[in-house]
Amino acid sequence: MSLVRPILNAYLRYIEKPRLARTENYLKIRKSFEFQARWFFRTPKGTQKQWLVLEAGQRQVEALEVVPQDLHSDAVLFYIHGGAFIIGSPNTHSAMLADLCRRLGARALLPRYRLAPEHPYPAAAEDVMTAWQGLLASGANPAHVFIGGDSAGGQLALGLLSELCTSGQVLPAGVFCLSPLTDMRCNSDSFRRNRNREVMLTSDVAGQTMAIYLDGHPAEDPRVSPQFAGFPNAPPTWICVGDTELLYDDARLMAERLNAFGADVTLVEAQDLPHVWPMFKDILPEARQTLTDLTDWIRRQPAWPGES
Numbered sequence: 001m002s003l004v005r006p007i008l009n010a011y012l013r014y015i016e017k018p019r020l021a022r023t024e025n026y027l028k029i030r031k032s033f034e035f036q037a038r039w040f041f042r043t044p045k046g047t048q049k050q051w052l053v054l055e056a057g058q059r060q061v062e063a064l065e066v067v068p069q070d071l072h073s074d075a076v077l078f079y080i081h082g083g084a085f086i087i088g089s090p091n092t093h094s095a096m097l098a099d100l101c102r103r104l105g106a107r108a109l110l111p112r113y114r115l116a117p118e119h120p121y122p123a124a125a126e127d128v129m130t131a132w133q134g135l136l137a138s139g140a141n142p143a144h145v146f147i148g149g150d151s152a153g154g155q156l157a158l159g160l161l162s163e164l165c166t167s168g169q170v171l172p173a174g175v176f177c178l179s180p181l182t183d184m185r186c187n188s189d190s191f192r193r194n195r196n197r198e199v200m201l202t203s204d205v206a207g208q209t210m211a212i213y214l215d216g217h218p219a220e221d222p223r224v225s226p227q228f229a230g231f232p233n234a235p236p237t238w239i240c241v242g243d244t245e246l247l248y249d250d251a252r253l254m255a256e257r258l259n260a261f262g263a264d265v266t267l268v269e270a271q272d273l274p275h276v277w278p279m280f281k282d283i284l285p286e287a288r289q290t291l292t293d294l295t296d297w298i299r300r301q302p303a304w305p306g307e308s
Contacts, residue, residue: 002285005273012274013199021202026117030087041095042282044102045069049094054111054134061131064090066108068101075144075298075305077101077108078135078172080128080160082151082179082276084206085116085213093150096279096291103295109135113156120215121224128156129163142170144305146298150276151247152213154180158226158254165261166230173303176238176294179247179276180254182227184210184219188249197244200275206246227254231261238297240268240290245275266297 023029043049046069054061077100081093090110097108111131114123136142149157154177161175186207195203214224222229227250237258241251248269255267270277273286278294281287298304 001271004284005286008280008284009199009272009274017198017200017202020200021205026086030089030115033083033087033092034089037092037095040282041092041279043095043098047098047102049098052109054109054131054138056130056133056137059126059130059134061127061134062112063131063135064094064110064112066094066098066101066110068098068105068107070102070105071107072105073305074141075104075106075146075173076135076140077104077106078132078145078147079108079110080113080147080149080153080156081110082149082153082181083115084209085124085152086209087115088153093153093279096281099281100291100295103291104298116209116213116215121213121217124156124213125159125223128160132160132164136170141305143173143303145172146174146176146301147172148176148178149180150178150279152181154178155182155184155224155226158182159223159229161234162222162226162229162231165232165234171233171235174236174238174298174301175234176298177240177251177254178278179241179245180239180251181247182225182250182254182257184214184225186210186219186246188253190249191246194244194246194248198246198275199244201246203246227257229257231258231263234258234261234263235303236264236266236301238266238268238294240270240278240294242270242273242275242277244272247275268293 048067081088113127258265278287
């Protein structure tokens with residue numbers, strides 16, 4: 001473990017975690033997160049970004065396209081940002097995706113889905129499906145697309161995958177999730193066991209934000225809790241999670257669920273790392289190593305298109 005890890009954990013535990021726990025103004029949290037991401041998460045030199053509109057039927061969704069300086073693959077990373085369904089945007093996660101794009105020589109598309117409480121379920125899931133269909137309508141080869149997501153974005157990524165699998169639609173080349181939320185009931189053993197070990201999230205706030213997003217919809221519904229969903233013929237999936245996270249069991253049980261459907265699942269369990277730690281790639285050696293491991297996993301997949 002690096003020397004940076006305990007310093008970062010202490011900062012998150014004593015500064016960010018209490019601040020998030022006591023802030024009830026979601027607009028304020030959103031603005032703060034956008035500001036922090038702009039200043040603390042660096043985008044690799046030469047990266048190009050532009051906003052696109054993905055269309056499917058009568059629906060449209062904006063998406064941020066991230067293109068590395070050296071683009072040499074026609075693979076696409078379709079990435080869904082996290083933020084408990086109430087904060088976050090493609091902008092807050094674009095630096096991490098830009099780093100992954102640089103490593104792979106591939107581009108990424110990050111859809112801007114609607115957030116709660118203004119837009120509760122199923123708004124986010126509808127926007128993600130629209131963006132996916134719009135990506136395919138634009139000419140992208142699904143066999144060369146890798147779907148990714150973190151935290152709540154992981155829930156949306158896995159929810160999208162389940163719908164594609166169970167409805168017999170074309171599937172992506174693979175899926176990767178960073179600390180995914182997979183059980184909206186928020187009552188797993190790790191929610192209790194890691195209540196004081198988790199350095200960023202609080203179980204109370206997590207429960208509140210899930211209730212805001214669900215807006216009365218049953219948390220056990222497989223459409224919102226992919227841990228209970230079906231995944232026939234699911235593509236290879238890579239999941240990482242820290243052993244002190246509230247969502248540790250969400251990731252572990254999700255891997256078991258996918259395995260039960262015959263999927264090739266890689267579960268990476270890290271020791272004492274914060275929620276979605278690859279975001280901290282600029283200061284945390286473990287974050288850079290995880291992105292390296294993810295890059296290697298993507299390149300090893302049979303559907304990886306290689307260089308174009």
